Amino acid sequence: MSEVVALVVLAACLAAAVARPAWAPDWAVAAGGAALLVAVGILSSSDARSALRQLGPTVGFLAALLVLADGCRRAGLFDALGAGMALGSRGRPGRLLAMVFVAAGLTTAVLSLDATVVLLTPIVFATAARLRMNARPHVYACTHLANSASLLLPVSNLTNLLAFRASGLSFVRFGGLMALPWLVAIGIEWVVLRRSFAGDLQRSAARSVRAVEQPEVPTFALAVVGLTLVGFVLSSLIGIAPVWIATAGAVVMVVRERPAPLEVVRAAEPTFLVFVLALGVVVRAASQHGLSTAVDSILPHGTALPALLLVAVISAAVANLLNNLPATLIILPVTAVAGPGAVLAMLVGVNVGPNLTYVGSLATLLWRRIVHAHDEETDMREFTRLGLLTVPASLVACTVALWLALQVV
Amino acid sequence: MRAVVWISEDTWEACVDQARLLVPEDAEVTLLHVAPTDVEDLAAHGGARLLGRHPPPPPGPPLRAIAEEEAQALLGEALKRFGRPARTEARRGKIEREVLDACAGADLLVLARDGEARLGPKSLGPRTRFVLDHAPCQVLLVWPEQPPGIDTIPLPPHLR
Numbered sequence: 001m002s003e004v005v006a007l008v009v010l011a012a013c014l015a016a017a018v019a020r021p022a023w024a025p026d027w028a029v030a031a032g033g034a035a036l037l038v039a040v041g042i043l044s045s046s047d048a049r050s051a052l053r054q055l056g057p058t059v060g061f062l063a064a065l066l067v068l069a070d071g072c073r074r075a076g077l078f079d080a081l082g083a084g085m086a087l088g089s090r091g092r093p094g095r096l097l098a099m100v101f102v103a104a105g106l107t108t109a110v111l112s113l114d115a116t117v118v119l120l121t122p123i124v125f126a127t128a129a130r131l132r133m134n135a136r137p138h139v140y141a142c143t144h145l146a147n148s149a150s151l152l153l154p155v156s157n158l159t160n161l162l163a164f165r166a167s168g169l170s171f172v173r174f175g176g177l178m179a180l181p182w183l184v185a186i187g188i189e190w191v192v193l194r195r196s197f198a199g200d201l202q203r204s205a206a207r208s209v210r211a212v213e214q215p216e217v218p219t220f221a222l223a224v225v226g227l228t229l230v231g232f233v234l235s236s237l238i239g240i241a242p243v244w245i246a247t248a249g250a251v252v253m254v255v256r257e258r259p260a261p262l263e264v265v266r267a268a269e270p271t272f273l274v275f276v277l278a279l280g281v282v283v284r285a286a287s288q289h290g291l292s293t294a295v296d297s298i299l300p301h302g303t304a305l306p307a308l309l310l311v312a313v314i315s316a317a318v319a320n321l322l323n324n325l326p327a328t329l330i331i332l333p334v335t336a337v338a339g340p341g342a343v344l345a346m347l348v349g350v351n352v353g354p355n356l357t358y359v360g361s362l363a364t365l366l367w368r369r370i371v372h373a374h375d376e377e378t379d380m381r382e383f384t385r386l387g388l389l390t391v392p393a394s395l396v397a398c399t400v401a402l403w404l405a406l407q408v409v
Numbered sequence: 410m411r412a413v414v415w416i417s418e419d420t421w422e423a424c425v426d427q428a429r430l431l432v433p434e435d436a437e438v439t440l441l442h443v444a445p446t447d448v449e450d451l452a453a454h455g456g457a458r459l460l461g462r463h464p465p466p467p468p469g470p471p472l473r474a475i476a477e478e479e480a481q482a483l484l485g486e487a488l489k490r491f492g493r494p495a496r497t498e499a500r501r502g503k504i505e506r507e508v509l510d511a512c513a514g515a516d517l518l519v520l521a522r523d524g525e526a527r528l529g530p531k532s533l534g535p536r537t538r539f540v541l542d543h544a545p546c547q548v549l550l551v552w553p554e555q556p557p558g559i560d561t562i563p564l565p566p567h568l569r
Contacts, residue, residue: 017460026461093419117455118464125452125472129479132418136445139452146455199524199534200419266465275461323460364458382535 002042006286009033013279014326018364027271030278034285043285051284055277057243058161062276063268064246065155068228069115070267071253075221081107082123083215086131093133094201097193100124100138104145105186109152110229116146137197140386141189147355148185148394151178151347154242155232158276159328159350166336167343170236176409177344181398185352188397192389224252276325283329295334303341305403311335311342312399315349316356316391323361324350341406345399352394356387410436412517414495415508415540416487417442420521420553425490427551428519436517438495440487443507444476476501505539518544521551527561 016029037043072078081103089096104124108116121142128135150157153175154164164174194201228249235242254264283291299314300307319327327350335342354361414428425440432438453472456464477499484497500507512518520540525531532552533541541548563569 014460020457114456114459114462114464117459118462121452121455122472125449126475129472129475132479132483134418135452136448139448143451143455199531202526269462269464272462279461325460361460364460 003286003289003291005040006037006042006282006289007291009037010282010286010326013275013282014322017275017323018361025271027275027278030275030282034278034281037282037285042289043281047284047288048281051281052277054165055162055280057241058158058165059273059276061155061161061243061246062158063273064243064250065112066114066269067250067264067267068225068246068253069111069119070259070264071250071257072111072115072218072221072225073119074257074259075218075253076216077218077221077225078119078123080215080218081120082127083213085124086127086213087215089131091131093128093137094194096128096131096133097137097141097197097201100141101145101186101190104142105149108146108149109156109182110225112155113146113150113157116142116149121146134200137193137200140197140383141193144189144193144355144386144390145186148189148352148390149182150351151185151398152182153178153232155246157324157347157351159324160347162328163332163343163347166332167340169340171232171242172236173409174344175233177340177402177405178347180401180405181344181348184397184401185394188390188394192386192393196386196389220256221253224249224256279326280329283326287330287333291330292333295331299331299334299342301338301342303339303406305400308341308345308403309396309399311345312349312395315346316353316395317349319350319353319361320356321362323364324354341402344402344406348395348398348402352391352398355394356384356391410517411439411515412436412519413439413441413508413512413515413546414487414491414519415443415521416440416484417521417523418483420523420551421483421487422490423551423553424519424521425487427549429491429493431549432517432519434493438491438493439511439515440484440491440495440497441500441508441511442480442484442487442498443500443502443504443511444480445504446501447503449473449476505536505543508540509543509545512544512546515546517547517549519549519551521553523553526554527557528559529561529563 010033013026013030013033016024017026020026034048038045038048085096085099085103088099104116104120107120121139124138124142125135128138150160154160154171160174164171167174169177228245231240231245231248232242235245259267300310315327315331318331328346331346331350332343335346357364410433412428412432414424416424428438449472456462480499484499488495488497498511500511508518508520518540520537522532523534523537541550
């Protein structure tokens with residue numbers, strides 16, 4: 001019975017996050033669900049506290065990164081990136097795509113997937129539109145790279161932050177092991193997108209191109225991001241946890257940009273933080289009541305290449321069914337036992353996998369189809385085709401790259 | 410005679426030039442631009458795809474305003490290049506459906522190839538091909554640059 005209740009609560013949390021009903025915000029459903037599971041004794045309060053203690057630093061880290069990225073936006077970093085890309089493109093769509101790859105690859109790696117999706121992608125659209133180019137290849141590139149370029153660093157994706165803590169790896173070793181898979185993932189995206197949009201990208205600069213403004217480089221914001229990154233790299237040497245370095249970066253940006261206190265709170269998205277914490281507690285309850293055993297029986301053990309490949313593929317499948325956040329929370333405890341290799345293979349799956357579906361997961365897709373009936377059909381077909389061309393290839397190639405890195409690094 | 414000239418970012422100059430050359434002077438011409446709303450939606454509301462996140466909309470003009478402004482500016486330039494009286498029409502939505510819808514009752518559609526610059530099926534992108542396949546009127550299909558030579562025709566399979 002406890003199993004069923006825990007799974008129903010988990011399903012309710014995910015349903016609220018996907019359907020987004022106004023009368024039942026996802027964070028409230030998740031928090032209420034977590035409280036209910038403790039109240040009826042399905043999860044002991046000490047276990048709930050332990051789950052919160054484990055997730056607390058990660059969620060704090062996430063909040064700091066969100067504030068840091070928002071500070072960069074206020075400082076004009078993304079506008080400058082847009083102007084820089086426009087200038088560097090010299091009116092050629094193919095060159096603009098290369099610029100977008102660099103910008104999205106670095107933004108995702110350093111400021112996280114969310115920064116690319118929420119802050120960079122609208123700028124890329126506006127840049128292509130102002131240059132009178134068809135924005136489709138460039139926007140699709142951003143959307144894809146937000147996922148596949150989020151392999152590199154612990155800060156690149158919330159899934160990485162969660163795994164970073166559980167894996168016990170240092171910041172530098174994490175990045176060292178994921179560097180090759182990251183490059184491989186970006187390389188595959190480049191080849192597929194270039195080929196798929198060959199027609200859109202070949203127009204020459206011969207036609208009229210509008211004058212492009214010189215970008216104003218936000219030196220301070222760049223310096224803060226750079227120093228934060230250096231701090232992450234040195235964190236294990238100087239014995240300061242990366243979360244404090246991210247916090248310091250965020251505080252410096254806030255002090256410099258001086259947004260209203262309410263805007264800082266809004267940038268940290270407290271409802272999202274509550275959702276992550278509560279979802280963590282709910283998944284802990286479900287894991288204790290059979291979910292963990294079920295996952296354990298499906299996942300292979302060990303860090304040989306076939307085992308890593310299977311972990312990546314299963315993780316990608318779960319991420320596509322549910323979304324990558326719950327997938328990580330569910331699979332992580334099982335892979336953490338098998339060691340860092342398995343944890344990183346799981347990340348390849350949950351980070352690259354979601355490119356298969358237009359909206360991040362099958363659950364979201366089904367809901368959207370119910371709500372919007374048929375108005376997204378053709379575009380979804382195109383997005384799915386790109387996903388089918390990149391995701392299976394990336395899953396295999398990135399996992400092989402990871403396996404190679406594990407032998408060398 | 411009613412003619413629709415499909416103005417798109419990449420190929421509009423060629424369409425306008427050929428329309429000026431080949432469409433009769435007394436034709437009633439509409440210069441048509443369609444802004445694809447799916448790309449705009451993907452760029453503007455990507456945050457909605459992140460589970461549990463409800464990011465505030467970024468400041469600055471909404472992407473729709475930028476798209477509409479650029480569409481009007483492009484149509485203005487096209488009208489100037491055409492150099493003859495014409496109507497301009499800016500639509501939003503699914504590109505291929507909107508173009509076909511705008512062709513209802515027209516006698517001629519002028520559109521350009523938007524794919525690879527060599528002879529063969531890849532010289533048409535998927536949306537242009539859809540329009541071509543379903544056009545309810547006569548069609549003038551234009552090469553965006555100089556038409557490629559006959560030597561760019563793909564070889565038959567047994568000679569590849």
